[in-house]
Amino acid sequence: MPTLAETQARFVAALRNRDTAPLPLVLGRDGEIPALRFDVYRNNVHVSLVNAIAAAYPTVERLVGPDFFRGMARVFVGEALPQTPVLLDYGAGFPAFIERFSPASTLPYLADVARIDWAWHRAYHAAEGQSLTPRDLSAVPAEHLGGARFTLHPSVQALASPWPSLSIWRTNRHDDEVRSVNLRAGGEETLVSRPGHEVGVWHLPNGGSRFLHRLLAGETLSDAAGATGAEFDLVTTLQTLLTSGAIAHYRF
Amino acid sequence: MTAQAEARRDPTRGVGPSGARAEPPIPASAGVGLKPAHYRDILEARPPVGWFEVHPENYMGAGGPPHRYLEAVRERYPLSLHGVGLSIGGAQPLDTAHLERLAALVRRYQPGLFSEHLAWSTHTTGFLNDLLPLPYNESTLAHVARHVSQVQECLGRTMLLENPATYLRFQDSSIAETEFLEELASRTGCGLLLDVNNAYVSAVNHGFDAADYLDRFPMEFVQEIHVAGHVRRLDDLDQPLLIDSHDTPVPDPVWILLERALKQCGPQPVLVEWDSDIPEWAVLMGQAERAQHTLERCHPAAYRHHANAC
Numbered sequence: 295m296p297t298l299a300e301t302q303a304r305f306v307a308a309l310r311n312r313d314t315a316p317l318p319l320v321l322g323r324d325g326e327i328p329a330l331r332f333d334v335y336r337n338n339v340h341v342s343l344v345n346a347i348a349a350a351y352p353t354v355e356r357l358v359g360p361d362f363f364r365g366m367a368r369v370f371v372g373e374a375l376p377q378t379p380v381l382l383d384y385g386a387g388f389p390a391f392i393e394r395f396s397p398a399s400t401l402p403y404l405a406d407v408a409r410i411d412w413a414w415h416r417a418y419h420a421a422e423g424q425s426l427t428p429r430d431l432s433a434v435p436a437e438h439l440g441g442a443r444f445t446l447h448p449s450v451q452a453l454a455s456p457w458p459s460l461s462i463w464r465t466n467r468h469d470d471e472v473r474s475v476n477l478r479a480g481g482e483e484t485l486v487s488r489p490g491h492e493v494g495v496w497h498l499p500n501g502g503s504r505f506l507h508r509l510l511a512g513e514t515l516s517d518a519a520g521a522t523g524a525e526f527d528l529v530t531t532l533q534t535l536l537t538s539g540a541i542a543h544y545r546f
Numbered sequence: 547m548t549a550q551a552e553a554r555r556d557p558t559r560g561v562g563p564s565g566a567r568a569e570p571p572i573p574a575s576a577g578v579g580l581k582p583a584h585y586r587d588i589l590e591a592r593p594p595v596g597w598f599e600v601h602p603e604n605y606m607g608a609g610g611p612p613h614r615y616l617e618a619v620r621e622r623y624p625l626s627l628h629g630v631g632l633s634i635g636g637a638q639p640l641d642t643a644h645l646e647r648l649a650a651l652v653r654r655y656q657p658g659l660f661s662e663h664l665a666w667s668t669h670t671t672g673f674l675n676d677l678l679p680l681p682y683n684e685s686t687l688a689h690v691a692r693h694v695s696q697v698q699e700c701l702g703r704t705m706l707l708e709n710p711a712t713y714l715r716f717q718d719s720s721i722a723e724t725e726f727l728e729e730l731a732s733r734t735g736c737g738l739l740l741d742v743n744n745a746y747v748s749a750v751n752h753g754f755d756a757a758d759y760l761d762r763f764p765m766e767f768v769q770e771i772h773v774a775g776h777v778r779r780l781d782d783l784d785q786p787l788l789i790d791s792h793d794t795p796v797p798d799p800v801w802i803l804l805e806r807a808l809k810q811c812g813p814q815p816v817l818v819e820w821d822s823d824i825p826e827w828a829v830l831m832g833q834a835e836r837a838q839h840t841l842e843r844c845h846p847a848a849y850r851h852h853a854n855a856c
Contacts, residue, residue, distance in 0.1 A: 295718045298686055299637035305678065306669045320714040330781045331713040331751070334789055338676040346675070375672025379631025379644055380606045419607025448608070491611055 309336050310372070343371040346381040347388060350415045353467045354392075354408045358401070366395055382419050386412065403457035403477070410463045410495065413451040413486040417493045420449035425489040425539030434544065440516030444509045445543040449488035452503035456481040460497055489539020496538050499527040506535075570624040572597050572658035572770065574813035574848070576837035577626070578830050579820060585615040587827035589622075595834050597624040597658065599817050602651045603631045616655065626659040626770070626815070627651065628739075631673065634693045634707070635666035635680040645700045652701055659770060659815070661706035661739045662697070664690070664727065681716035682726040694734040706737040706769055711744035711776075711790035713751055723748075728764035738764065740811070741772035742803040743796070743819075747788040756803055765811035773800055773837060774819040792821035796833055801840065808844040816841060 296304070301319055308314045320328060347367040348355050355363040370391045376384040389408040398404050425447055434442060453459075458475050460482040465473040483498040485506070498506070501522035508518035519528045535541050575596030580588070587593075598619055605612055619625070631644060652660060665677035680686055698704055709727060721729075731738055740763060742756075749756035775794030781787040796804075796818065808814065818833040842849040 295683075295685075297637070298681070298689060301681060301716070301718075302637045302666060302669055302678075306671060306674070309674065310671070319718075320716055328714055328781065330779075331787060334713045334787070335676060335678060339674045342675045375674065377672055378641070379603050379633075379668065379673050379675075380647070381603065381675065382607050417610075419610045419612070421608035422610075449610075488610065491614065 308332065309339055312336075340368060340371055343376070343381075343384070344368055346376075347371065347385045350385045351388060351408055351411045353411045353463050354404065356472075357404065357407060357462070357466045358398070362397075366392070366398060369395065382415075385415075388412070403455065403459050403462055406453070406455035406457055406459035407463045407466070409453050409455075410459060410484055410486065413453060413484070414493050414495065417449035417451065417486050417488040420447075420488060423447040423449070424542045426536065426541045426544070428533075428536045431536060431541070431544070438546070440514065440519075441546055442515050442544045443512055443546070444515070444541050445545075446506070446510060446540055447487055447489065447542045449486070449493070450506070450510075450538075450540045451486045452498060452506040453484045453486075454481065454503040455483070458482050460484045460495070464495070485534060485538055485540065487538040487540045494538055496534050498534060499530045501526040502531045502534070505531060506540075570658055572624050572626050572815045574815055575841065576834040577624075577815055577817045578834050579628075579817060580616075580619060581820075581824050582612070582615070583824050584827045584830070585619070589615070589618055591827075592622065593827070593831055595623065595831070596838075597626060597815060599626040599628050601630050602627045602648055603629065605651060606647050620655055624658045625655055626661070626817075627655070627657040628817075629660070629662040630677070631667065632662050632693075632697065633666045633668035633673075634662055634697065635664060635678075635686070635690055636668050636693075637666070637689075638668065638670060640693055640696055641668065642700075645697065649701055652703070659706060660701060660703065661708055661770060663708045663710055664723075664730075665710045677710055679710060679712045679714060679716070682719040682721040682723060684721070687721065687726060687729055691730055691733045694730060694736050698734065698736065704736055706739040707731070708739040708741050708772070709744050709748075709763075711741070711747040711751075711788075713787065713789075715752060722762065724759060724762040724764065728767070731764060731767040736767075737769040738767040739770045739772060740765075740768045740807055741774070742807050743772065743774040743776060743800045744790060746800050746803055747776050747790045750786050750788045753785075756799075757806060760803060760807050760810065763807075763810075765807075768807075768811040768814060771804065771807060771811075771814050771816045772819055773804055773816060773833075774821075775800075792819050793823040795829070796836070801836070804837070804840055805844055808841060813841055813845045813848045 304319055344364055344367045370388055374387060389405045392398050392405040392408055458479045461475045483503045485496040485498045487494055505518050505522050508521055573596045577597035577599055578595050580598040580600045605616055663677050667674050667676060667678060727738055745759050746756045749759055773796045774792045775796055776788045777791045779787045779789060816837045818837055820830055
């Protein structure tokens with residue numbers, strides 16, 4: 295009699311590979327070869343995991359259409375099972391997978407659009423946190439502001455893309471009819487935050503995501519701004535951070 | 547009848563191993579599986595449902611709207627946690643990180659009941675997200691019993707174990723499922739969750755009589771019942787193959803089995819499960835009403851007081 299570990303290893307091999315039979319472990323109703331019965335388990339595993347990917351990447355699904363999406367996600371699921379039973383955490387590697395999935399190579403911005411979906415998903419489930427208002431920050435004398443260090447809301451994520459990925463994401467996520475986006479319009483940077491109950495997505499000035507990552511690393515405001523170059527629009531970036539509730543605390 | 551079983555038959559007292567604890571126990575009435583699509587309907591209309599059940603794995607994010615809604619529902623209704631990720635029948639050791647996440651949710655939401663499945667879903671290659679079947683023999687019985695005891699120790703409470711819906715059986719199964727569950731409950735002190743849809747699905751798939759399965763089921767350990775829908779297919783040999791899909795109304799044969807089960811195990815919490823192609827709230831509410839009527843028809847004396855009060 296095989297051990298339970300041997301039985302389950304064989305069962306999983308047959309689940310994951312159509313050419314591997316689960317026999318002679320299992321029987322159907324009358325001891326027949328239960329191919330379709332075993333397919334119920336195969337189908338449950340793969341369809342439910344594709345559904346989990348679809349739940350996290352609704353904008354990508356709309357952009358490429360459900361058939362292409364499910365085919366692509368099925369290949370991803372075949373390569374990488376979840377490593378925990380918490381499916382909310384499954385699919386972080388999907389954007390990187392899209393980058394090397396050759397049937398999607400005609401859509402070079404698709405991985406970056408997927409990264410915005412994933413940031414939205416993470417923000418939705420992120421821990422609660424405080425958000426400073428513009429008034430809170432106005433209490434800081436202007437001459438001291440440059441020395442301030444910020445703690446950001448746990449939901450905050452910043453992304454930079456060489457494509458107009460945010461414009462593509464927005465129209466596919468929100469518009470009844472998808473608008474065309476000029477792919478030569480240049481790169482876009484994106485801020486995702488969930489200040490209260492709802493996840494929001496904002497456009498960041500160029501260099502904004504670099505600035506934000508430096509703030510996250512604990513640099514002062516002036517050091518973080520100095521590292522982004524002379525053309526960096528600090529005022530608009532700070533306004534966006536405050537509007538989006540991205541700043542939780544400041545300290546000196 | 548034992549004092550414990552007697553207490554369980556009083557629907558106003560609630561049931562479950564946690565009856566003496568601070569958390570509201572799950573009443574012997576109809577409950578519904580809570581879905582995000584219905585959060586607002588439920589919080590705005592406060593429908594007369596006895597209790598709600600959720601899959602704890604869906605609430606293992608750090609924060610955000612899911613927890614906010616679940617807390618609001620929990621303030622208004624008794625809550626049961628029904629795990630789908632522990633892989634109690636898995637050959638490998640239980641995932642202690644996952645157990646710790648469950649323990650944290652139990653501390654946070656103080657559920658009236660915690661249940662899991664007689665199945666496995668995790669292998670060394672990862673989590674398969676399905677409730678996979680298990681051979682029933684002395685070796686697997688001892689193994690699953692150790693896992694159940696470990697869960698109960700970690701959570702500091704007794705759990706319920708649910709009978710699975712299966713499509714295949716194993717050559718090296720030597721113990722009947724009902725006997726396997728009875729032995730598990732006796733050895734570990736866990737309770738049982740009787741899913742009558744699973745009983746029906748397995749009965750049709752394996753060609754046995756579902757009523758006979760219920761007659762053999764160790765009803766003295768049952769503390770919760772599930773009903774759900776399934777779809778009908780044919781297998782390779784044109785034999786009926788029912789799939790436990792949870793995406794339809796509860797079919798008539800399952801309602802009939804529910805009545806039979808309730809007459810055998812007394813008034814129990816009855817959950818309506820609907821997990822995909824989720825309909826509007828009114829449809830689920832209608833299913834819950836039917837479950838409640840079934841409870842009251844089977845045990846008129848137990849609900850007379852309740853009915854007068856309405």
